Amino acid sequence: MQGSxxxxxxxxxxxRWTPLGVGCLVLLAAIFLATAVGSVQLAxxxxxxxxxxxxxxxxxxxxxxxxxxxxxxRVLLAALVGGSLALAGVAYQGIFRNPLADPYLLGVxxxxxxxxxxxxxxxxxxxxxxxxGVPGLSFAFALLAVLVVIAMARRGNxxxxxxxxxxxxxVGSTFTAxxxxxxLLSPDRTAGVLxxxxxxxxxxxxxxxxxxxxxxxxxxxxILLAGRTLNLLQLGDEQAxxxxxxxxxxKLLLIGVATLAxxxxxxxxxxxxxxxxxxxxAVRLSIGPDHRTLTPLAMVLGAVVTVLADLLARTVIAPxxxxxxxxxxxxxxxxxxxxxxRQRNLL
Numbered sequence: 001m002q003g004s005x006x007x008x009x010x011x012x013x014x015x016r017w018t019p020l021g022v023g024c025l026v027l028l029a030a031i032f033l034a035t036a037v038g039s040v041q042l043a044x045x046x047x048x049x050x051x052x053x054x055x056x057x058x059x060x061x062x063x064x065x066x067x068x069x070x071x072x073x074r075v076l077l078a079a080l081v082g083g084s085l086a087l088a089g090v091a092y093q094g095i096f097r098n099p100l101a102d103p104y105l106l107g108v109x110x111x112x113x114x115x116x117x118x119x120x121x122x123x124x125x126x127x128x129x130x131x132x133g134v135p136g137l138s139f140a141f142a143l144l145a146v147l148v149v150i151a152m153a154r155r156g157n158x159x160x161x162x163x164x165x166x167x168x169x170x171v172g173s174t175f176t177a178x179x180x181x182x183x184l185l186s187p188d189r190t191a192g193v194l195x196x197x198x199x200x201x202x203x204x205x206x207x208x209x210x211x212x213x214x215x216x217x218x219x220x221x222x223i224l225l226a227g228r229t230l231n232l233l234q235l236g237d238e239q240a241x242x243x244x245x246x247x248x249x250x251k252l253l254l255i256g257v258a259t260l261a262x263x264x265x266x267x268x269x270x271x272x273x274x275x276x277x278x279x280x281x282a283v284r285l286s287i288g289p290d291h292r293t294l295t296p297l298a299m300v301l302g303a304v305v306t307v308l309a310d311l312l313a314r315t316v317i318a319p320x321x322x323x324x325x326x327x328x329x330x331x332x333x334x335x336x337x338x339x340x341x342r343q344r345n346l347l
Contacts, residue, residue: 086302089276111145142263198323219261227292274332
């Protein structure tokens with residue numbers, strides 16, 4: 001398997017950080033491009049002036065309002081969501097020792113979908129559903145789904161990987177069925193549920209950023225610090241334990257923080273597929289399986305991919321928008337098949 005033997009030896013500093021520096025520059029360029037391009041085209045000086053005026057709290061014209069209140073929060077949120085999904089993807093692929101694992105493997109997506117459906121369909125009739133809203137309930141149900149999966153998979157003090165995956169399939173199918181049932185109960189709300197399921201960054205604003213940032217920072221800190229531990233886990237649970245890794249504790253901690261980051265991302269954007277699967281895998285093919293380098297670069301690549309995908313989603317058929325989940329699936333599906341063709345040993 002591609003990531004089965006992890007590099008734990010020291011990596012030359014230049015080799016570790018040069019790709020990350022280049023990636024950060026590409027991300028800044030993507031953010032700048034996405035902020036400038038849209039239904040109203042803005043020149044680079046206008047973008048810089050609008051950002052500066054926004055920081056000062058003085059929006060002098062229409063272009064400043066477009067940049068600071070519409071474009072910039074949307075673009076930054078796309079970057080944060082993409083980075084969160086890629087970060088969670090790295091953690092899941094490391095824990096399960098499988099480059100085909102993604103952040104939705106344990107039922108986060110199906111749980112969030114059910115929470116959003118409850119808020120949209122029953123929000124008017126259930127006071128608590130309306131009070132928490134779509135983001136709140138999607139986040140809560142996403143966490144609930146993973147807690148149920150862990151409870152089902154736990155065997156004493158151990159959490160076998162195979163049991164986790166099987167429990168994730170069962171819980172995911174159950175929550176998906178419940179979501180479909182709610183949609184059948186209220187056909188007039190079906191369009192709203194579908195729109196959320198396909199993903200969008202429209203109408204979220206700065207509130208979405210403040211929602212996701214704390215969870216992303218917590219998850220990033222834990223997973224980045226666990227880079228060497230994730231490398232050791234690739235040797236197998238028994239060998240990692242012999243090398244001093246508290247395997248079950250590490251698994252539970254990393255699953256927990258990765259789930260928090262994924263649930264926060266999904267709660268503000270809906271379901272966006274392939275980013276958390278492809279970004280870590282593409283970086284692994286490019287620079288190797290060392291998680292000390294893989295994790296930050298995968299986050300940057302996930303952010304770049306999501307920002308550019310959202311740019312395509314809102315410009316291809318402007319003034320209408322394509323759901324970003326459709327864009328990532330249309331682009332990510334063929335790309336993933338190409339990766340599989342290059343790496344036949346994954347199958």
